[in-house]
Amino acid sequence: MRRPMRILLVAVLALVPGLVACGSEAAGPPTSAAPSATQTVPVTPTSPTSPTSPTTVTPTSPTTVPTRPSSPSTPPTTAPATPPSQVLRVSAWSSEPLSVQHPTVPVARLVEVRSAHHTEGAMAYDRLVFEFTGSVPGYSVRYVTEVVSPGQGAVVPLRGQAFVEVVFYPAAAHNDNGVSTLRTSGSGGGLPALVQYRMSGDYEGYVHYGLGVDDRVAIRVMELANPYRVAVDIAS
Numbered sequence: 001m002r003r004p005m006r007i008l009l010v011a012v013l014a015l016v017p018g019l020v021a022c023g024s025e026a027a028g029p030p031t032s033a034a035p036s037a038t039q040t041v042p043v044t045p046t047s048p049t050s051p052t053s054p055t056t057v058t059p060t061s062p063t064t065v066p067t068r069p070s071s072p073s074t075p076p077t078t079a080p081a082t083p084p085s086q087v088l089r090v091s092a093w094s095s096e097p098l099s100v101q102h103p104t105v106p107v108a109r110l111v112e113v114r115s116a117h118h119t120e121g122a123m124a125y126d127r128l129v130f131e132f133t134g135s136v137p138g139y140s141v142r143y144v145t146e147v148v149s150p151g152q153g154a155v156v157p158l159r160g161q162a163f164v165e166v167v168f169y170p171a172a173a174h175n176d177n178g179v180s181t182l183r184t185s186g187s188g189g190g191l192p193a194l195v196q197y198r199m200s201g202d203y204e205g206y207v208h209y210g211l212g213v214d215d216r217v218a219i220r221v222m223e224l225a226n227p228y229r230v231a232v233d234i235a236s
Contacts, residue, residue, distance in 0.1 A: 113209075132168075
């Protein structure tokens, strides 16, 4: 009895591999196992969106800071612009005597005298300004050998190589009480052409001024309004 049982056992063991192989084919190919919780799943990158046009940055030109020009050692002084509405009369440049009549009622009062050096284009000159209240008086401007005081007849000492006499009429440099109406000094100078000037007389409706100049040069006379003035320009 033991022999047949042993033979049967051997036969059964010989059939087992075949049965196992048949079972595997019937079941089909093995499927992929689901990833565990700790498994890293690669992420498939999505297709990129349409690239935007690159922004073009135009470099700005550097700011140029102008340098301050070097100022000349002696800047020229230019004549202040005179509005045409203020110019009443202007003479030509000349060294010949000039006389202008202006009947004035009441008498013009001299209140200021001032001088300065100016340039007008290529022309340089010294300007002596006489300012009046009321109106512009008559005047005469001429070169003389020497300036003489009208009240005393004495020679008025002046520095310079040539001399000019300026007389205003009817005019006064004082009020009815005999007090001077001048708000500025009645003398001055020290300019390239106008070396010195000073009042030489204020007598009986006439005001006299003596000018010492550097040389006998051309002179121009202007009448101005607002305020009333007589400007004597001496070329330098």
